[in-house]
Every structure is written in structure tokens, then in C-alpha cells.
Amino acid sequence: MTTRTLYLFCSAAPPVFDVARVIEEAQARGWDVCLGLTPSAAEWLDESLDGLAALTGHPVRSRYKRPGEPDAWPPPDAVLVASATMNTVNAWALGLTDRWVVGVVAEGIGKGIPMAVMPCVNAAYAEHPQFAKSLDTLRTAGVRVLYGPEGFEPNPPGEKRPYPWTTALDAAADLTP
Template sequence: MSNQPVQPVLYLVVCAAPPARQVGELVQLLMDDRWNVCVIATPTAVTWIDCDTLTQQTGFPVRCKFRRPDNVDPLPKADVVVVAPATFNTINKWATGINDSLALGILNETLGLGLPILASPYAKPALTQHPAYPGHVEMLTTAGVTFTRPEAIRPQHEGNPFRWGLIRDAVARFHPSSPPT
């Protein structure tokens, strides 16, 4: 039996927005902070990311489809869930309880389990002005979801990398080795 502490598990739900293409950078930052990272992608996001590379990087398969009831879940149980980038579509579906993808199923179940959830919205300003959006963000916040400001990870200048460090910093407080606040 190993004396090494077991690292906590972070589910990273990836939605189809421009930052998804570089999500491996966020995965590495989180792994550097002693998280076991499991990637769950929305149906569109899975076509934007390199699943083989992410599987090699994390040691866990990238999941995007529901498993059959007789199949064992290949992922360990989550301690924390991060949604980054969190799209307009996913936030609105999640708030209304729609469960039509594995990613939404994970998010809906996580709300019910009371696990820490961090969401980093990435949606055009025109979409965030839609009348349903602010109410859905408020509903999820009331349910316990922590949100970064909209598009917090957008590069500050053209050509700069996405600002994954903001998510890294925000999720650090959920790590079991973090000092109590």
C-alpha cells in the first residue's frame, strides 16, 4: 500500500468555445496543482479537442457520451467540477435541468450532490444580454455554483494565450490542501 496521498479529482467540463482548443494548457496547470483531471466534453466540444492527447495527459479517457448501465464508469468520483469554457447554451440548459448530454448530466448531478462547482462563462456580450441568461446565472449561483466574470479567460490582447491562470486561482480554494478561509 502506498503512503502517497491520493490526489483529489477534478472534472473539467469543456464546452464548444474558442478556449476549448487550448484546454490542455488548463489541464496542465491543474495537474501541476495536484489535481487528477478528468475531461468531459459536450458533443460539439469533443470534435474541437484532441481527445487522444488529453487522455495521455490526464491518464483518463475523455468522456462525451453516456455509458451503458452495465459498463463501469472509467472515471473516479469527482471532488470538484469546473466548467470552462461554459457556453451560453450550456449555462441555459443546465439552469433549466436539461439533461441531454453527458456534460449536462454531470453538471445536474453535481448540483444535487452539493460538490463545489466553478463555471467560467465564455459567451458573446450580445448573448449574455439575452433576457434568460442573467436569471439562469443567478439561479445557478443561488444553487451554489461559483462563477468567474464573463469571458474572464479571454486574452487581454490579440495573440495572447487564454488566461487559464484565473481559473487555476479560483479553483485553488477548493483543493483539500488549501488553508481554510
């Protein structure tokens, strides 16, 4: 089996604490996983970053590299942005690339990289008018949006539900032949 490279990008939402298990599941499916985190997610996982790098065999990234520095990761066959907060979804759709994760996926649209996003927002955030517009913008740009009955369904604020990681990994597999 040929190994494909998956960029797994996570925002600071509670499902990020499951990322080691998710990486192992993706690896069992034949992916070479490179983990990228928003700065807040990297802060949340600070004590686990070395272990996550050892698990993936790649440095965990959360910041832009300096000009002229070589890229430490192989090129992606697919990108999965999960769990994606409202901030990440809106920044991506609006092209606000001050955070590395958002910069990679914003550029990925223009490069034609197969990408999927699964939000993680509560029902109150989901009611914000920009959120729906952002999801539509990403769909129009060719990003597979895993939201609603076929992906993540928002829960009331404060309610905890399992995050559908299997659905996200299934979608990533569907992105590549």
C-alpha cells in the same frame, strides 16, 4: 501532497483549444484531471482526443455511458465548467440534461459536489435575458460563478481576448480544502 480529482468540462468555445496546456497546469497544481467535453467540443478536438486521454490518464468523455457499465473515472473532488457557452449555462440552470456534461453538473448540485463555472460568451449573447437568470440560478444552487470583474468579462462579438484560465484554476483550488 494528496491528489485531488478535478473534472474539467469544456464547451465548444475557442478557449477549448488551450485545454492541453490547462490540463498540464492543473496537474502541476496537484489535480488528477478528467476531461469532459460537450459533443461539439469533442468534435472540434477530435484529432486530439487520444493525446488528451494519454495526458490525463483517463478516457475523454462526451457521452453518457450505457447502463451497467462501470464508471471509468474516480469521483470528483471538484468540477470546473470552463469554457462554458451560453447553451451550456442555460441548459444546466434549466436542468436540460440531454448532454452528458450538463447531466453530470446538474446532478452534482444535488450531490453537493463543489463546482465552479466560467462562461465564455460575447457581449451580444450576454444581453439575452435568460443568460443572467441562468447565472443567478446557478449561484443560488451553490455553484461558484466566475463572471464579471472576478472572472470572465464578455467581449464584443468577433473580438478575441485571452481567456482567464488561471482565474478558473484558482477558483477550482478554492473549492476544496
